[in-house]
Amino acid sequence: MTIRIATNPIAWTNDDVPGLGGEIPVETCLSEANSAGYSGIEMGGKFPRDADALDALLSTHDLVLASGWWEGQLLEHGADAEFEAMHPYLDMLKQLGVAHFIYGEGSLGRTDGIWKPISQRPRLQDSEWPAYAQELTALADKTAALGIGLALHPHMGTVVETDREVDRLMELAGPSVKLAFDTGHCLFAGGDPVALCQRHAARIAHVHCKDVRSDKLRKAHKRDMSFMDAVLDGIFTVPGDGGVDFPAILGTLKEEGYSGWLVVEAEQNPEKAPPLFHAKLGHDYLLQEASRAGLR
Secondary structure, three states, X not given: OOEXXXXXXXXXXXXXXXXXXXXXXXXXXXXXXXXXXXXXXXXXXXXXXXXXXXXHHHHHOOOEEOXXXXXEOHHHHOHHHHHHHHHHHHHHHXXXXXXXXXXXXXXXXXXXXOOOEHHHOOOOOHHHHHHHHHHHHHHHHHHHHHOOEEEEOOOOOOOOOOHHHHHHHHHHOOOOEEEEEEHHHHHHOOOOHHHHHHHHHHHEEEEEEOEEOHHHHHHHHHOOOEHHHXXXXXXXXXXXXXXXXXXXXXHXXXXXXXXXXXXXXXXXXXXXXXXXXXXXXXXXXXXXXXXHHOOO
């Protein structure tokens, strides 16, 4: 089993809030990702949307594309319409060797909701879960037939946020629906990243490694802050700089035979958290702990 370590451009420029790091050139992001030791990077808002142009840009910095995020509205559109909308994007990712793309459910207002109190996020009724899981499975079957897997990303402020919701979806959805496991969102949502990883290790196809500062986590819940206000307050950081038990998680992935990307993805304010410093800090810690866990 082998793993590769990638990063995400969100440490340099935040696509949800483009003013965060908006002035940082894409070349700076890529050169610093390379110098910090990463072999891959996920898709960013400043990247070219042409496969050849993107491949040339990444190759200049000795990087490959690890994956890309797609925010869908499956509840509004249905699987057929959602697939048609994402098809060109998936073709580009596939051309660049991406095995699994990251699917985030944006239905019912995630984009607008990032500034709302975390208690006000959208929720599915119990009776709505089977139909949603069926549509998500249909979508994942379509992308698998195209040659690229779907990895569902539980995310703060969405209808799939808590450990209980992940459990429900994994129970109801077909095997083509994989999991993009995000340690930071799990902990922020009140979950247990170690336990969630243990329960669903066989379905994990992609891993986002972000750490959480415990004092900021308590503050966010006590004040019912919005997702983005908590981010700006510094709730997330890179692995090894917070309270997530990465050795236990990496040990579980080793036992399951995980082979894929470990992605340092920790959105912070680049003016307060210099991207290169934190990129290297996260990379070196993750490499050290992955090696200790026996991941090659």
